[in-house]
Amino acid sequence: MLKAVILIGGPQKGTRFRPLSFEVPKPLFPVAGVPMIQHHIEACAQVLHYVEKPSTFISDIINCGIYLFSPEALKPLRDVFQRNQQDGQFCLALGEDSPGLWPGAGTIRLEQDVFSALAGQGQIYVHLTDGIWSQIKSAGSALYASRLYLSRYQDTHPERLAKHTPGGPWIRGNVYIHPTAKVAPSAVLGPNVSIGKGVTVGEGVRLRESIVLHGATLQEHTCVLHSIVGWGSTVGRWARVEGTPSDPNPNDPRARMDSESLFKDGKLLPAITILGCRVRIPAEVLILNSIVLPHKELSRSFTNQIIL
Missing domain, CATH: 2.160.10 (UDP N-Acetylglucosamine Acyltransferase; domain 1)
Structure with a gap:
């Protein structure tokens, strides 16, 4: 079994995404009709189809980010997971169950404290992909990402x-x-x-x-x-x-x-x-x-x- 980490926010709270981030946290903004983070969840659910070992699947998704770890913002995130689980699309758990702030939020720097240590031990790797990729920093990039996912729906979700x-x-x-x-x-x-x-x-x-x-x-x-x-x-x-x-x-x-x-x-x-x-x-x-x-x-x- 594997665990997936989705990086969903930092301390700036989507300032470059305003005024859209005034209404919803950026990871929940709809891209190609569904919340942004749902595309990541769906990709995790597809891991089983791309590995050689039939028993290999992602059992937990850990959402790593400062912005969403608050009671107000965590509820709509949980709703996305629960809705997908009820639809029978995923058998994935939300790795962070704390109702408040994650105890390590703001103290662990992923790049310096985690990735650097793993790289020093030869335990971190880079996967190069030919698939679609786009950072979503501004509203303009959300339009570009929406275009990419709409095109991808031809193969993944033609019903959408x-x-x-x-x-x-x-x-x-x-x-x-x-x-x-x-x-x-x-x-x-x-x-x-x-x-x-x-x-x-x-x-x-x-x-x-x-x-x-x-x-x-x-x-x-x-x-x-x-x-x-x-x-x-x-x-x-x-x-x-x-x-x-x-x-x-x-x-x-x-x-x-x-x-x-x-x-x-x-x-x-x-x-x-x-x-x-x-x-x-x-x-x-x-x-x-x-x-x-x-x-x-x-x-x-x-x-x-x-x-x-």
């Missing part, structure tokens, strides 16, 4: 991908639509779109390279490109919400997402557009390369700004 059907919305490429979402037949979705629980997508909406989170509403003829629409937000009719993609170099197999500062020379760098929780965008406006903090009701267009 929406299919074009007569009388339904037009699907282009890989798209995830939660079963509770309501999407108008004239909407055009994709490629690389994820639509969350209870989302409403109106007639004539165009969605591309975007994530629309739980309870959001896109009214008639809106256009959302390279953006993340936050929980419960509303985009008015004929409005356009657009960002600039920040993908890594496709010609470099080891390229990483850029996690530089949002600002350069006092100006906001062009990037994807993020609408925080319960933001209201009026009709017929343009929101371009901007970040809108939660609970804002806008009255005009904005470009390259952080709206506080």
